[in-house]
Amino acid sequence: MSISPIAEPFYADARPIGPDGRRIGVLLSHGFTGCPASMVPWGRHLAGLGYAVAVPRLPGHGTSWQELNKCRWADWYGEIQRAFDKLTANCDQVVVGGLSMGGGLALRLAADRGRDVAGIVLVNPAVHTERKDVLALPVLQHVIPSLPGIANDIKKPGVEEHGYDRTPLKAARSMLAGWKQVRADLPKVTSPLLMFRSAEDHVVDPSSGQIILTSVSSRDLTERILEDSFHVATLDNDAPMIFEESAEFVRRVTGP
Template sequence: MTVNPLATPLSLPARPELTGGRPLGVLLLHGFSGSPASMKPWAHALAERGYAVEVPLLPGHGTRWQDLNKVAWTDWYAEADGALDRLRASTEAVVVGALSMGGSVALRLAEERGSDVAGLVLVNPFVSSTRTELKALPVLKRVVPSLKGVVNDIKKPGQDEVGYPRLPLRGLAAVLEMWQSVVPDLPKVTQPLLYFRSSVDHVIDPSSSPTVLGAVSSRDVEERILADSFHVATLDNDAPRIFEESAEFVARVTAS
């Protein structure tokens, strides 16, 4: 299994001299059929502020689309859980940021790991859908391995999330299976939450926003609309805003 060099994971060390003498960390999780390439500019922007950053490659990604039909959502969670452990071992506090499907994994970490997650930054999280065609997925995945992909929904020219050109249907079914565990437990989420949502998104419908914001128990919650970006907003025109505002959020929620 060969990983695309542009999709490799990323680990950046903390620089406590930039964060008040305290080592602090951020875990960033990419989306379904995407790769760490969608998160690396964000990672470097946070590292410049002194934060340790981990961007894992979630299983089934960064190789061939067929590999995404061979994994379970628990494999993605296990990889993220391990990355969180690594950060917690070397830092005093960790915030989890995520894009799209990575948002479901991030929410599961918040549900399961409690105080190990100091806060959440979600960018167009994929946690629910109103698309009726998904009802056929349990049957369709058995006869059709993939459909045309939905990679690079980016308004800004020249950007590439290094994702798959095909949409693996067994892998997509695993996303829906993850929702069955994540969504009922959303009231367990109590951490501060910063939620970015693109006003135009060609990949997911708006239903994830009320699903998450209407169910979490967090008292510190804010939704911010991205007016100049599509789904992969971390590589789009609003990316500098995401980087700046998320860095401010991390500083605030990890303050002593």
């Protein structure tokens, strides 16, 4: 299956930071039906500051929604784990972040890897939904392969997320099952956490943010409301704020 050029992953090596020459890594994960294009501008900003950056392409993304329908939560999480392991092998500390489902994957990693995760940055993370139509997914996934897509929820005119125009249902069902385990293990998350949440989001409802904030065990916990962006805030009007404040967060939590 050919990969769209816009969906290629992004990697950057670290430069030694500070008098002790520390190397800091940041792992960023895109969301469900999206691709690395939604995270690369953020990754380039952090790379410009000297951080090692990994923006992997999750399996089934950047190809076709039919290909994604063959993939499951374990495939996406496995890719995140591999990228994290590569960063930890070459860096002194690693911060993880994610958009939407990527945020759920980052939380899963933080729950599993504990102190190996120096910090977590989330943008409109998804771990739950109050939509009632998802209750039909166990049956509906066997009747029709997809529903209309959720991509391009962006307020800024002329910006393209490069996501799928269809939502594959078997893959979506697996994502919801993955969320259930993430929610159960949120109390295991102790890393410093910075969450950006859009005031108006047409993809992820506020329940995810509320569950995360009230369930994690992180003592260093900050929520920032984005007033001028929709769901894909990493490409929207508030992107500069996300880039700058996340860079300051990384600097702070990985300081000597």
